Amino acid sequence: MKYHVRKKAILLLEDGTIFHGKLIGDQEGTSFGEVAFNTGMTGYQEIFTDPSYYGQLMVTTNAHIGNYGTFSEEIESESIKIAGLICKNFSYNYSRVKSDLSLEEFLKKFNLVAISDVDTRALVSYIRENGAMNAVISTRVDEINTLKKELSEIPDMAGLELASKVSTKEPYFVGDENATYKIAALDIGIKKNILRNLAKRDCYIKVFPYNTTYQEMSSWNPDGYFLSNGPGDPEPLTDAINLAKEIIENDHPLFGICLGHQIIALANGVSTFKMHHGHRGINHPVKNLITGKGEITSQNHGFAVSRESLESNGEVEITHTHLNDNTVAGLKMKNKNCFSVQYHPEASPGPHDASYLFDDFIENIKKSKA
Structure with a gap:
């Protein structure tokens, strides 16, 4: 069993709402994009590599992500296309015979900022009520005002050619x-x-x-x-x-x-x-x-x-x-x-x-x- 000292992280929505979480792995940083959620129970690797998700911060509604690792043949493009990952429970340990990397290793390979321990049920309910919007995930938890300013400069998805x-x-x-x-x-x-x-x-x-x-x-x-x-x-x-x-x-x-x-x-x-x-x-x-x-x-x-x-x-x-x-x-x-x-x-x-x-x-x- 692997144990991790977890860094604090936040998800900041463009309307100022904040959700708290913890960093997955050691890939510190900040990532911007439109926050979106996927309700699939499986298929996270295919989702993360789907080019249709380019520029989006992905919220996975399934409670456990990473439990079956990743497999090199189950990709939809040559790299991760989501801008960042937000989940509830992240599995550092995985179990599947044909997996060749853990999800943690897969995310690290592509330098993706990812956070877990977020109340994704509350987050998804908020998006359903208020609509998709730009957001930022970051380990800069003490720089809220700076992050708000940076977030305000990110273009809306409407009108965006990607x-x-x-x-x-x-x-x-x-x-x-x-x-x-x-x-x-x-x-x-x-x-x-x-x-x-x-x-x-x-x-x-x-x-x-x-x-x-x-x-x-x-x-x-x-x-x-x-x-x-x-x-x-x-x-x-x-x-x-x-x-x-x-x-x-x-x-x-x-x-x-x-x-x-x-x-x-x-x-x-x-x-x-x-x-x-x-x-x-x-x-x-x-x-x-x-x-x-x-x-x-x-x-x-x-x-x-x-x-x-x-x-x-x-x-x-x-x-x-x-x-x-x-x-x-x-x-x-x-x-x-x-x-x-x-x-x-x-x-x-x-x-x-x-x-x-x-x-x-x-x-x-x-x-x-x-």
């Missing part, structure tokens, strides 16, 4: 080059398990940077196009929106997930908005309006597509709806080969109810090639 921070700098390939289908994927924060899901469906994927043009993508002559998940506000991503418009105009098979879903909406003149506190977890109920079936889904988004704006658009229809708050969870175009969902069918972490969407994408490609 895809460029997490996108690949150069194109790269995934899968078997002799596969049946070629997919051009726009990386605006793509997760590895999305690429795995496409590759195992006989796809060879070329992943392009966030600001790639239609001409650059189409010159590879792909069979289908994919717009990935990612962080930040979709509205500033004018290059991606223009790309989606051209793909749609040429009626190529197009599939979008999360941020990609919002980009497709904006390309159709449908507006998006910043949510009060977002959807983040692996048990979100969604209804498929086409089949009438329910799905339990993995979700991670702080922006959403406007239902009112979509319903007034004659070119697009709602295909999925979130049963908790009736927000738009999926859409498709009526006269084009294009559809998208707000949630994460690659289920990493999470349930596999929605994995059929990758099959639907392949079927759309087959029809377009027939």
